[in-house]
Amino acid sequence: MALIIVKKSPDHKISHLLLEIAMPQDKVVFIQDGVLFAVDKNVKDLVKEGVELYALKEDFVARGFDEKESLVNLVTYEEFAEIIENEPKIIS
Amino acid sequence: MALIIVKKSPDHKISHLLLEIAMPQDKVVFIQDGVLFAVDKNVKDLVKEGVELYALKEDFVARGFDEKESLVNLVTYEEFAEIIENEPKIIS
Amino acid sequence: MIITIQTNVPPYTNEDLDTAIHLAEVFLARGHKVNIFLFADSVLSANKFVKPMRIDRNIPMKLQELISKGVEVHICGLCAEYRGLTEEMKIEGSKFSGVPEMAALIYESDRYINLMP
Amino acid sequence: MIITIQTNVPPYTNEDLDTAIHLAEVFLARGHKVNIFLFADSVLSANKFVKPMRIDRNIPMKLQELISKGVEVHICGLCAEYRGLTEEMKIEGSKFSGVPEMAALIYESDRYINLMP
Amino acid sequence: MKKVLFAVYTSPAGSIWINETFRCIFGMYGQDIEPVALLLNEAVLAVHKNCKPEQCGVLPLSITFKYIEKYQTKVYAVKEDLEKYNIKEDEIDPRWNLQLILKSDLAEFVHSFDNVIFF
Amino acid sequence: MKKVLFAVYTSPAGSIWINETFRCIFGMYGQDIEPVALLLNEAVLAVHKNCKPEQCGVLPLSITFKYIEKYQTKVYAVKEDLEKYNIKEDEIDPRWNLQLILKSDLAEFVHSFDNVIFF
Numbered sequence: 242m243a244l245i246i247v248k249k250s251p252d253h254k255i256s257h258l259l260l261e262i263a264m265p266q267d268k269v270v271f272i273q274d275g276v277l278f279a280v281d282k283n284v285k286d287l288v289k290e291g292v293e294l295y296a297l298k299e300d301f302v303a304r305g306f307d308e309k310e311s312l313v314n315l316v317t318y319e320e321f322a323e324i325i326e327n328e329p330k331i332i333s
Numbered sequence: 334m335a336l337i338i339v340k341k342s343p344d345h346k347i348s349h350l351l352l353e354i355a356m357p358q359d360k361v362v363f364i365q366d367g368v369l370f371a372v373d374k375n376v377k378d379l380v381k382e383g384v385e386l387y388a389l390k391e392d393f394v395a396r397g398f399d400e401k402e403s404l405v406n407l408v409t410y411e412e413f414a415e416i417i418e419n420e421p422k423i424i425s
Numbered sequence: 426m427i428i429t430i431q432t433n434v435p436p437y438t439n440e441d442l443d444t445a446i447h448l449a450e451v452f453l454a455r456g457h458k459v460n461i462f463l464f465a466d467s468v469l470s471a472n473k474f475v476k477p478m479r480i481d482r483n484i485p486m487k488l489q490e491l492i493s494k495g496v497e498v499h500i501c502g503l504c505a506e507y508r509g510l511t512e513e514m515k516i517e518g519s520k521f522s523g524v525p526e527m528a529a530l531i532y533e534s535d536r537y538i539n540l541m542p
Numbered sequence: 543m544i545i546t547i548q549t550n551v552p553p554y555t556n557e558d559l560d561t562a563i564h565l566a567e568v569f570l571a572r573g574h575k576v577n578i579f580l581f582a583d584s585v586l587s588a589n590k591f592v593k594p595m596r597i598d599r600n601i602p603m604k605l606q607e608l609i610s611k612g613v614e615v616h617i618c619g620l621c622a623e624y625r626g627l628t629e630e631m632k633i634e635g636s637k638f639s640g641v642p643e644m645a646a647l648i649y650e651s652d653r654y655i656n657l658m659p
Numbered sequence: 660m661k662k663v664l665f666a667v668y669t670s671p672a673g674s675i676w677i678n679e680t681f682r683c684i685f686g687m688y689g690q691d692i693e694p695v696a697l698l699l700n701e702a703v704l705a706v707h708k709n710c711k712p713e714q715c716g717v718l719p720l721s722i723t724f725k726y727i728e729k730y731q732t733k734v735y736a737v738k739e740d741l742e743k744y745n746i747k748e749d750e751i752d753p754r755w756n757l758q759l760i761l762k763s764d765l766a767e768f769v770h771s772f773d774n775v776i777f778f
Numbered sequence: 779m780k781k782v783l784f785a786v787y788t789s790p791a792g793s794i795w796i797n798e799t800f801r802c803i804f805g806m807y808g809q810d811i812e813p814v815a816l817l818l819n820e821a822v823l824a825v826h827k828n829c830k831p832e833q834c835g836v837l838p839l840s841i842t843f844k845y846i847e848k849y850q851t852k853v854y855a856v857k858e859d860l861e862k863y864n865i866k867e868d869e870i871d872p873r874w875n876l877q878l879i880l881k882s883d884l885a886e887f888v889h890s891f892d893n894v895i896f897f
Contacts, residue, residue, distance in 0.1 A: 243889055248441075248540060250670060250701055254344045254819060255541070255787050255896070262885040273440045274673035277701065280744065299447075300440075303672045303717075305710030310745075322451045325536055326426065332894040333539045335770055340558075340657060342789060342820055346700060347658075347668050347777070354766040365557045366792035369820065372863065391564075392557075395791045395836075397829030402864075414568045417653055418543065424775040425656045433897070435552060435583045437624050438659075438675050443716045465798060466552045466583065472626030481718050485626075503801075507554050509589030509602075509631065524805025531893060532780055532809040541896040542555075542788075542795060550778070555794050560835045582679060598837050620682075641686020648774060649661055649690040658777040659669075659676060 242266045244328035250274035251281055259332070265291030268324055270316065276301040279311040297321055334358045336420035342366035343373055351424070357383030360416055362408065368393040371403040389413055426535040428452050429460040431527075432467035433542040436484045437477070441540045442470050446487050448538070449496055460497040460530055461488070462522070465542065468505045471498060471519045485516050492518035499526055543652040545569050546577040548644075549584035550659040553601045554594070558657045559587050563604050565655070566613055577614040577647055578605070579639070582659065585622045588615060588636045602633050609635035616643055661692045664772040670701035671720060672712035676778040677705050681723040681732075683776070688730055695772070697760075698736040704744055706736055708752040724754040735760045735768075781812045783891040789820035790839060791831035795897040796824050800842040800851075802895070807849055814891070816879075817855040823863055825855055827871040843873040854879045854887075 245263050247270070249256045256275060263269055269292060271278050278284050279296040288294065294313035301315060302308065308315055316324065325331070337355050339362070341348045348367060355361055361384060363370050370376050371388040380386065386405035393407060394400065400407055408416065417423070430449060436442040449459045463470055475485045488498050499522040500515060515521070531537050547566060553559040566576045580587055592602045605615050616639040617632060632638070648654050667680040680696060687694035704710055705720055713719040727734065738759040741751075751757055760768055769775055786799040799815060806813035823829055824839055832838040846853065857878040860870075870876055879887055888894055 243894075246538070246540075248444075250673070252346045252701060258787070258818070259896075262888050264885050264889060272444060274670045274701065277670070299715045300672065302709070303712050303715035304670065304704050305707030305746075307709070318447055318451045322448065322455060325428070325538065326455075329535065330889070330892060330894075331536060331538055332888060333541060333896060335775075338655070338657075340561075342792070344820060350668070350699070351777075354769050356766050356770060364561060366789045366820065369789070391834045392791065394828070395831050395834035396789065396823050397826030397865075399828070410564055410568045414565065414572060417545070417655065418572075421652065422770070422773060422775075423653060423655055424769060425658060425777060431895070435625075437718075438583055440673050440715065440717055447716065465794070466555055466586075469583075469586075469625055474626035474628055476623040476626070478620075480722065482716060503595075506593040508552075508586055509591035509593070509627075511591055514626065524802050525808050527802065528806045528809040528811055531782060531806070532811055537893050537895075539895040548776070554837075557792050557834065557836055564835065582675070595837075597841065599835060641683050642689050644683065645687045645690040645692055648663060648687070649692055654774050654776075656776040 242328065243330040243332050244324060245269045246331065246333035247271050247275035247278065248273040250277045257287065260287045263288045263292045265289055268293045268295065268328060270321060270324060271296040272300055276304060279313045280306060284312055295324065334420065335422040335424050336416060337361045338423065338425035339363050339367035339370065340365040342369045349379065352379045355380045355384040357381055360385045360387065360420060362413060362416060363388040364392055368396065371405045372398060376404055387416065427458045427533055428536045429462060429530045429534040429538070431462040431464055431539045433465045433540065435466040436470040442467065442484050444540060446491065449491055453494055453496065460499065460534070462499045462527055462530060464501045465504050466508065468500050468508055468510055471500050471515045472510055473516045474514055489516045489518065544575045544650055545653045546579060546647045546651040546655070548579040548581055548656045550582045550657065552583040553587040559584065559601050561657060563608065566608055570611055570613065577616065579616045579644055579647060581618045582621050583625065585617050585625055585627055588617050588632050589627055590633045591631055606633045606635065661773045662771070663687060663692055663694050663774045663776065664697055664769060665694060665776050665778065666697040666699060667702045667778045668700040671705040671710055672715055672717055675718065677702055677720060678718055680778050684732055685726045685730065694732070696732060696734045698734070699740055703736045703740040703746065706751045706755045706757055707746050708750055727754065727756055732756065733758065737762055737765065779810050779812060780892045781814070781890070782806060782893045782895065783814050783816055783888060784895050784897065785816040785818060786821045786897045787819040790824040790829055791834055791836055794837065796821055796839060797837055799897050803851060804845045804849065815851060815853045817853070818859055822855045822859040822865065825870045825874045825876055826865050827869055846873065846875050851875065852877065856881055856884065
């Protein structure tokens with residue numbers, strides 16, 4: 242299990258690679274421009290089944306999106322910190 | 334007519350946009366990591382017919398390529414400067 | 426826990442320092458020991474001569490506040506030399522370190538968060 | 543001709559300043575008037591305290607050589623304040639300018655080459 | 660009179676380039692220059708009335724509005740890029756003074772300027 | 779002992795990150811850390827024996843070779859990425875001490891480390 246942090250938008254090839262290498266039970270957290278994945282209709286097809294997807298709420302709403310628009314779970318900074326506390330292995 | 338300078342590699346979406354907006358008789362010069370377009374088999378299909386493609390030789394060979402591998406005309410800095418002198422309109 | 430955050434890109438131009446500072450504040454409030462390692466162009470964040478517009482945040486000052494709350498701010502020394510950041514310019518309490526200190530932080534930290542360039 | 547080159551990203555981390563300096567040298571040799579406008583993080587290139595490794599090129603010194611050959615090196619003033627680059631730190635002969643000077647350069651130049659960030 | 664296009668493609672909040680685009684534009688008016696802004700790719704997110712970079716602690720975009728009004732700056736965005744992010748016309752902040760441009764017209768539009776500067 | 783992967787994806791010459799990757803790696807050996815390098819995407823260009831960033835005036839890569847040998851650093855590159863740029867095995871500079879990894883093995887490989895740092 243690992244935590245993968247994706248900070249670059251879907252326009253960046255490296256973000257897609259990070260999603261490809263995610264394994265079942267991994268958690269992926271989208272932050273900064275990475276939150277644009279949260280409105281990508283295909284976001285769940287970009288990862289293997291069993292990968293948990295999250296986006297940082299603060300970065301998401303700052304870019305003009307409504308919380309309802311997110312296709313993944315939105316997390317606060319507190320919840321993001323908790324995810325980090327629970328995952329010793331960080332890929333970022 | 335215009336000169337379009339492409340400095341980012343094909344992994345960057347903006348480079349593709351610059352190629353899309355090139356019009357016949359425009360010149361495109363690939364510099365820096367943009368020279369990776371010079372070994373892209375489809376490079377000529379990325380632009381409209383009549384767009385002239387060049388790559389900066391110094392940046393091309395520095396990345397390990399042999400001059401023979403380039404699918405576009407290689408230009409020296411002197412020749413690049415000449416192209417700039419001849420094109421008042423620069424998109425970059 | 427010991428938690429280290431590494432940044433690599435310039436402040437203001439990018440959001441990374443804002444992310445790092447916010448995360449550091451949250452981890453501090455949750456009782457952790459926090460370190461920030463400023464690598465490459467992110468060393469600029471520790472330049473006390475940075476003078477943002479009045480309506481903008483002051484990132485070096487925010488880092489200094491974190492230092493006063495116990496956060497260690499490490500500046501890659503060679504990176505600083507490459508950016509012309511000298512001893513006199515750095516914010517109080519920050520320290521010039523190198524990759525050996527980065528190694529020590531990676532080794533000691535329970536969590537090591539890199540914000541990729 | 544009057545030719546201006548604008549850079550936007552930090553030196554050393556990226557190739558842009560190397561490209562700009564090389565182009566400036568070629569244009570000088572071809573008899574043109576050359577200006578370099580350092581915008582955003584590229585203002586670091588005019589910091590005289592930059593200390594690269596011995597085997598590496600010294601970008602601020604190369605800019606200074608260009609100045610001695612008649613190249614104007616403009617530094618965006620607000621960008622410099624945001625990066626903590628003060629009057630005392632800048633290389634001799636470079637000048638703090640602003641977007642009004644950028645406008646004047648765009649207006650006067652026969653060729654304006656922007657190296658996008 | 661020189662017509663200069665400042666085209667920006669990077670996301671708001673994540674980087675400073677939209678702010679810098681408009682700062683450059685507002686500096687042009689002292690010269691005989693007509694500066695125009697073009698938002699494309701992720702930069703179009705900026706025009707949504709709820710886009711507020713200050714919500715994640717970075718510089719707001721709204722500081723540009725009074726100058727857009729003062730100078731009547733022309734601001735364009737690529738229609739298809741707005742559609743990609745599902746931004747509807749009534750969600751666009753009117754203070755952007757926004758005009759839409761079709762992707763198919765982009766090449767000719769860009770070529771109609773004397774200088775084009777991408778950020 | 780911590781196993782740490784430094785993965786770099788950006789092109790040589792265009793940016794400094796391959797150099798910085800190896801500088802970080804060589805700093806790790808003072809601790810009980812096993813650092814490993816992974817070159818992927820455009821970064822694989824670095825291993826070609828004719829790749830010489832100094833030819834366009836930037837920092838050479840060859841300064842890393844003596845430390846790769848001294849520490850016997852493990853350096854991996856993604857096989858498919860090498861193929862994309864048509865780099866054949868006999869064109870790889872032997873001083874990289876390079877091992878190839880298949881894209882299909884990448885997920886498991888990356889997960890076998892305690893820390894993964896991307897540049």
